Amino acid sequence: MxxxxxxxxxxxxxxxxxxxxxxxxxxxxxxxxxxxxxxxxxxxxSADFRELRRRITVFVVPATCGFLLWYLGYVALSAYAPDLMGTPVIGVINLGLLFGILQFVSTITLTLTYARYARRRLDPQVDAVRSLTAEDEA
Amino acid sequence: MGGNTAINLGVFSVFVLITLYVVYRAGTRNATASDYYAAGSSFTGPQNGIALSGDFLSAASFLGISGSIAVNGYDGFLYSIGWVVSWLLGLMIISERLRNTGRFTLGDVLAFRMRQRPVRAAAANVTLVISLFYMIAQMAGAGALMALLLDVHSKVGQAIIIAVVGIVMVLYVLVGGMKGTTWVQIIKAVLLIMCVTLMTVFLLGKFGFSLSAILETASRNTPLGPEVLEPGVRYGSTPTNKLDFISLALALVLGTASLPHVLMRFYTVPNAREARRSVVWATWMMATFYLCTLVIGFGALALVGSKDIASAPGGENSAAPLLAYEIGGAVLLGVVSAVAFATILAVVAGLTLTASASFAHDVYANMIKQGQADPRSEVRVARLTAVVVGLLAIVGGIAANGQNVAFLVALAFALAASANLSTIIYSMFWKRFNTIGTLWAVYGGLGSCIFLLAFSPAVSGGKSSIFPDLDFAWFPLSNPGLVSIPFSFLCGYLGTVLSKETSDPVKQAEMEVRSLTGIGSGLK
Structure with a gap:
């Protein structure tokens, strides 16, 4: 036996x-x-995941706070400083309208910047974390 | 307004027939729950991005905002900006994590690491409440809009129109499921964007491609004069008014990406990267659309003038149709009207689908059947719910017809920001967050929002209130977001800290890793 x-x-x-x-x-x-x-x-x-989380945080937190402040600041200025916002800049286009159009520009810019950052800095790191598992082999 | 009812009706009918055919073709293989709820996750990022904008741009945006710009000038424009900026939150925080974590509904995400039954029930309640409020506002709007476009003035006639809208929307959902509904959104979004872009290019061309020239002519066509280009016409008269607008802006910017029908769209793409691409596409569409409404609003003022807009049936909502008639005659008016009609149909269809999915998936399959439901019976329940929701929306829409229900749209945003955003953020970023905290945050946000609204000037005590003759309003703001959003975060915090319940660290690890990488979700 x-x-x-x-x-x-x-x-x-x-x-x-x-x-x-x-x-x-x-x-x-x-x-x-x-x-x-x-x-x-x-x-x-794992170190790879912590690095991914760090990369997300360093971009997303300042960017989110920034755009919220910029937008709410613009709204608050329009509400509480109408004279300032009514200052003409180009023709009859005043500071408020200009800031408003800049909100569009900043939104598109931040969107494209994030998409690019995600593609270059986040996606490869996601792949690195995923390669720690058998996730992509099945 | 000089429009031709026959042309308008003809264009509507053609649109409905074409979309029903598309829905029929797209929906013939709707067998599984995944097909019905999420179109088998088979859409690409760009397709879903266009559909997202289609789901999001309601008739309130198209007619309401261009009209508001025509009447209130700068303040109307100010209002429109929140609808664009808000997508950044969806892009950077919500879309990818949601796609990785859930399958069909908001409940999937919120209940991921919590006790299933109470949290799913809470998620379903919020989804149903928001969807119904939003839908009733849209349906009542459809009545008013059709009164304007088809020259239907009797209450019975408008009720019939609301019923027809409801029946068509339920048909879209029953026949096409998510795939068919998504194609309706895509068709509608493309038509809407093409329509506003062409009108904008035409207007700009007419004024020598100078925005300044349009604004100047506009300011000469209103009793407000140059003041129309400055802040303060609509939201600046009193301190309460100003605070009310800030409250609205907060709800808009935080609520958009937490609206249940927007959240559900992220499940129609195969993975997080496509979800991200869809938000990028949606943002482009939104930015284009709202820049165009700026030109169209002031263009309507410049070419039609504030007197004609104010005296038209439908008031400020008629600015865009009047402008279309001015520049393109009865045919362009017919096209614009059809696009507006399509907009209502597509939005309510998206809402119906979301509400039915939430009931069938969260309540029926996961609570009643404890996750053991047969997928076929789940889809059957979802279809049945769609019919019930459709009926409720028709009845609610007819009852609300003629009421000033514009605040319901804003309320939906405040509700979404109060009840959904706090719980989504906490459950993704706060390790300790637990079931009690989730329930407190959801019900605290939902409850405080509805409670404050009930005692606000929107409901009683004002000329445009639902009950103008009663006055039980003690809360000064019509938009409760400024109070209810922080209150919901506070509730979530207190509920978590005060309860003895500890969160499950293994589930928390799973949720965090899965939400950022998709590991364990089966998505590639």
Whole structure:
């Protein structure tokens, strides 16, 4: 009678299931559980994910605060400083109308800037995080 | 107004027949829940972006804002800007995360890491309330609009028109599901943008491509004189008025990207990148559209004049149709009227679909059947709900016909910003946020918004109130957003901090990783 072979005493069989995941085996670096499902807690803690979150924050937080201030400031100026906004600039076009049209310009500019930033700085980082899982192989 | 009713009716009928055919062709393979709710996520970013603008640009935007610019000048323009700027929030914070996290409804996102039943119920309640308010406003508007365009003045005639609008919209939804409805939005958005762009180019050409010249002529055609180009005509008379407008602006800029029918559109694309592209496209469409309404509004003032606009049936809403008649005769008037009609139809169809999806997916499938519903019966429930919602909207629209219900549109934005935005932001960015916090934020925002509105000048105590003869208004603002939006954030915070419930860190990790990367969502 042969002795039953005990399963490897590793709590993380996901890392290749080899017991000692010290080699540079690409399969062993996946942050997935024993069924191949992503290990979200480990992913959330991974350097790649933290970098993605940092890149999103440094763009989105200032940009959102900025556009909200610019828009609400414009509305407040129109409400509380009508004389200033009524100053003519080009022909009968006054400062308020000019600022209003600039709201359109700034919205389009910020939209395109974000789209470009996302394409260049966020999407590759998303791919880096995704490559930690078996997500794109199925 | 000199329009030709036969031409108008003819153009309407052609539009309805063509769209019904398109819907029929698009909808024949509507088998699964995913097809019905999200068009199988098969639309591209640009297609969905155009459809988003179609869903979003209601008749209130087209006729209401161009008319408001024609009558109030600068203040009308000021109002229009919020509708464009607000898309930045959708772009940078909502669209991609929503696409990655949910499947069909807002409830999918809010309930992701919370207890399912109460949160889904809350999400469904908010969706149904907002959709119904918005729809009743649109339907009542349809009555007024058709009175103007088809020269129908009897209440019975208008009621019949409202019923026809309701029946056509339910047909779109039943036959076409999300795919068919999306194609209606696309057709309508393209027609609307083409129509306003052509009118704008024509007007600019007429005035030597000088905006200044249009504005100058406009200011000579109104008793307000050059003041029409300055702030203060509509929203600047009293301190309360000013604060009211700031409240409205806040609700607009924060509410747009949380409107349930806008949120649901993000599920019709296959992944987060397409969701982002769709907002970029929608923003271009919105910016073009509202820049055109600036020219059309002042152009109407310059060519038609404020006296004729004010005396036309429909008042300021008739500015754009009158201008169309002025520059293109009965045929252009017919086209503009048809576009306005199409606009109403498409918007209410989108709302009906959203309301029915929320009921069938959140209430029926996830609460009553505990997530074990057969997809076919779920779709059957959704179709049945669409019929019920359609009936409610017809009855509500007929009842509200003739009332000043323009505030209902603004209310929908305030409700969305109060009840949805706080919960979406908290559940995505705050680890501790829990079920109690979600419920407090949703019901606190929804409740305070409706409560304050009930005691506002929009409902009683003013000349344009629903009950002009009663006065139980003690809240000075007609737009509750300034109070109810911060209140909802406060409720969400207090509910979370005061409850003993701890949030589930594993679910939180899953939601955060999934919302930013799409891992676990099955999307590529």
């Amino acid at each position: 042969t002795k039953a072979i005990l399963p490897p005493p590793d709590s993380r069989p996901a890392r290749g299931g080899r017991g000692f995941a010290t080699f540079d085996d690409p399969g062993s670096s996946l942050l997935v559980d024993e069924y191949g499902a992503p290990d979200f807690v480990a992913l959330q803690d």
